Amino acid sequence: MSDTTLEKSGVGPVEGASLYDADNPAPVIEAPRKRTAKTPRSTRGNFEMAAWLFMRLSGVVLVVLVITHLLIQLVLDGGVSKIGFAFVAGRWASPFWQVWDLLMLWLAMLHGANGLRTVINDYAERPNTRLWLKGLLYTATVFTILLGTLVIFTFDPNIR
Amino acid sequence: MPAGTLYRGREGMWSWVAHRVTGVLIFFFLFVHVLDTALVRVSPEAYDEVVATYKTPIVALLEYGLVAAILFHALNGLRVIAVDFWSKGPRYQKQMLWTVVGVWVVLMVGALYPVLGHAVRELFGS
Ligand code: HEM
Numbered sequence: 001m002s003d004t005t006l007e008k009s010g011v012g013p014v015e016g017a018s019l020y021d022a023d024n025p026a027p028v029i030e031a032p033r034k035r036t037a038k039t040p041r042s043t044r045g046n047f048e049m050a051a052w053l054f055m056r057l058s059g060v061v062l063v064v065l066v067i068t069h070l071l072i073q074l075v076l077d078g079g080v081s082k083i084g085f086a087f088v089a090g091r092w093a094s095p096f097w098q099v100w101d102l103l104m105l106w107l108a109m110l111h112g113a114n115g116l117r118t119v120i121n122d123y124a125e126r127p128n129t130r131l132w133l134k135g136l137l138y139t140a141t142v143f144t145i146l147l148g149t150l151v152i153f154t155f156d157p158n159i160r
Numbered sequence: 161m162p163a164g165t166l167y168r169g170r171e172g173m174w175s176w177v178a179h180r181v182t183g184v185l186i187f188f189f190l191f192v193h194v195l196d197t198a199l200v201r202v203s204p205e206a207y208d209e210v211v212a213t214y215k216t217p218i219v220a221l222l223e224y225g226l227v228a229a230i231l232f233h234a235l236n237g238l239r240v241i242a243v244d245f246w247s248k249g250p251r252y253q254k255q256m257l258w259t260v261v262g263v264w265v266v267l268m269v270g271a272l273y274p275v276l277g278h279a280v281r282e283l284f285g286s
């Protein structure tokens with residue numbers, strides 16, 4: 001290695017001065033995967049990021065909603081033994097618990113469905129299998145959310 | 161276990177497996193749960209009949225299992241959120257996991273009597 005080879009190398013001798021300085025800056029190397037005018041527009045939007053954030057936000061809210069629900073249903077006031085039509089009628093007489101259950105229904109179903117979508121994406125490899133499993137998942141999710149919502153809004157304590 | 165991996169076969173992987181399994185279980189439970197609750201729109205008798213099965217000793221055991229799944233998923237979910245959003249989260253992920261396990265054990269012991277007490281009374285007389 002002598003100093004007489006290539007004058008303009010980006011790699012200076014290890015202990016020598018750099019070839020570049022403030023007045024003679026090194027050429028800019030673009031960051032990998034940087035978006036430029038030539039990059040095609042993303043067609044996916046930020047859906048995955050929104051889903052990721054939703055899992056966390058809904059999770060925090062669900063801790064309060066679901067654990068209180070379990071405390072009321074399984075622990076307080078005699079545990080499961082007290083549950084029956086009359087008990088439900090008493091609870092849904094209050095708009096507070098109606099809204100509570102509605103929120104819990106929507107958040108838990110959407111959180112769980114999105115979680116299951118991830119699981120399907122991870123394990124089902126054939127495009128057809130994925131399509132069918134997700135179709136089944138979305139159908140069951142929409143059905144459950146609609147049914148649960150309907151039940152809360154149309155509950156009738158004097159059904160008989 | 162292959163050497164030189166920070167994740168595979170260690171606590172982080174197993175907590176992820178448990179989080180996934182409990183999440184899927186809870187989802188299936190919720191599906192059935194909304195169906196059985198919908199019976200209040202059929203008749204009080206139909207609803208009470210199905211809820212009666214919820215009060216049998218075997219189902220009480222399943223309920224205890226459900227509580228176990230929910231509590232783990234909820235506590236570990238908070239840990240995952242802390243790892244993602246708290247600047248020191250990743251550094252303390254292991255300590256947080258053992259905290260999750262500890263709190264979970266305490267809560268599960270606390271849930272023993274409220275959730276299973278009636279089943280024990282039914283099986284062995286009051
Ligand atoms: C074995 C444990 C459980 C019991 C005994 C139970 C009991 C009940 C009862 C009696 C109701 C009627 C309304 C009310 O009282 O608020 C109800 C509704 C509801 N529960 Fe639970 N619950 C349990 C676990 C859960 C869990 C783990 C979740 C969430 C993941 C959940 C989510 C809901 C929802 C969303 C509703 C409203 C249903 C609708 O819109 O028709 N429950 N539950």
Ligand code: HEM
Nearest residue numbers: 059062063108112115116118180183184186187234237238
């Ligand atoms: C009790 C409060 C809850 C908290 C704090 C919570 C938290 C979380 C978090 C943070 C994730 C994302 C994990 C990740 O991205 O690695 C997640 C995933 C998941 N959750 Fe929950 N969750 C809760 C309740 C529920 C309920 C009620 C269900 C079912 C209806 C559920 C089902 C799932 C499923 C299936 C996944 C996907 C698991 C995976 O991809 O491995 N979670 N949860």
